[in-house]
Amino acid sequence: MRQVAPYAAALLGWAAPLWAGGLSGPVKLLDRNDKPRETLKDVIAILEPLGAPKPTLEKRPMLRIRTVGKRFAPRVAWTTPGSQVSFPNQDSIVHNVFSVCCTVPFDTGQYEPGDTPPPIRVAKPGLLKLYCNVHHKMNAFLWVLDTPYAQVLDGKTGLAFEDVPAGTYRLKLWHPETGEKTFPVTIGTGAVHGEWTLSANLPAFEPHKNKFGKDYPPTKDEGSY
Numbered sequence: 001m002r003q004v005a006p007y008a009a010a011l012l013g014w015a016a017p018l019w020a021g022g023l024s025g026p027v028k029l030l031d032r033n034d035k036p037r038e039t040l041k042d043v044i045a046i047l048e049p050l051g052a053p054k055p056t057l058e059k060r061p062m063l064r065i066r067t068v069g070k071r072f073a074p075r076v077a078w079t080t081p082g083s084q085v086s087f088p089n090q091d092s093i094v095h096n097v098f099s100v101c102c103t104v105p106f107d108t109g110q111y112e113p114g115d116t117p118p119p120i121r122v123a124k125p126g127l128l129k130l131y132c133n134v135h136h137k138m139n140a141f142l143w144v145l146d147t148p149y150a151q152v153l154d155g156k157t158g159l160a161f162e163d164v165p166a167g168t169y170r171l172k173l174w175h176p177e178t179g180e181k182t183f184p185v186t187i188g189t190g191a192v193h194g195e196w197t198l199s200a201n202l203p204a205f206e207p208h209k210n211k212f213g214k215d216y217p218p219t220k221d222e223g224s225y
């Protein structure tokens, strides 16, 4: 854990917060039978400042959510307000991306393999649920966050935030099958360790209507997901 005394930071001319610490530790995702899942795929960890300096929010590089193998990849992602998101179709079939949940609903229209519709620019913080109007079981979750402290835990065993200004935070852990769980956290001038557990008790797939607000027509290939 990097820790910089104020005078050292001043001498070095760093723009980094004078007192910064970190938060790390394992995250467990328990299945319905309380058995830990082997991976933390689709878990996102978000640190929201409460009694801590408001971090500078910068636009993030273009986020690419691909359609491939009749899925969105990544399925869970995050960016900041004002940033752009593109949806390249790297599959061999036609797809669509739409969301009706948010303040600015959008619909890319259908687009062919190899095509990328014009990117969208996300506005307000919140969770955008993304769907494909062609394939009922394609869904993705895009978090628009007004904090830069977020990480998707795919391929990891826990979370690890570094160089976070000292203060109090709300640690939010979320997975499509657990929903949101929050934990109060105080970050000082060193490393704070913890461990956190999520329990999957929501359906693996949340039913939804198509972009016209209607049921999806039955398809022959529904079982191939």
Ligand SMILES: [Cu+2]
Pocket (backbone or CB within 6 Å): 070, 094, 095, 096, 132, 133, 134, 135, 138
């Ligand atoms: Cu699709």
